[in-house]
Amino acid sequence: MSSADFYEKVYEVVRRVPYGRVTSYGAIARYLGAARSSRMVGYAMNMSHSKEVPAHRVVNRMGVLTGKHHFPGVHLMQQLLENEGIEVVDDQVKDFDRLFWDPSESLL
DSSP: OOHHHHHHHHHHHHTTSOTTOBEEHHHHHHHTTOTTOHHHHHHHHHTOTTTTOOGGGEEOTTSBOTTGGGSSSSSHHHHHHHHTTOOEETTEETTHHHHBOOHHHHOO
8 A cells, every 4th residue: 555545544534533532643553454553644644734634633642742743833733632622731631541532443
């Protein structure tokens, strides 16, 4: 599969992350059958800003906003999450376990 095809599959998953929830790079990679491709999911998120993808809902496996530097403005990723009712403290999603959305459990 080409990188472009993989990115499009990532975008399809991310578009389905429910409002007010977050997922991780690794969860998306596992769902796509490419468990060792978390970094590729991150690359896809970095390229997604013109594709109407809610990239702000994708964080690392600990709930940290590691992709925040790829958003315009210093705090845009956090602001977008907070607009959805997600509390962020020190660049980390509070109650990450409760807010985590696993595509492998939700998308069959």
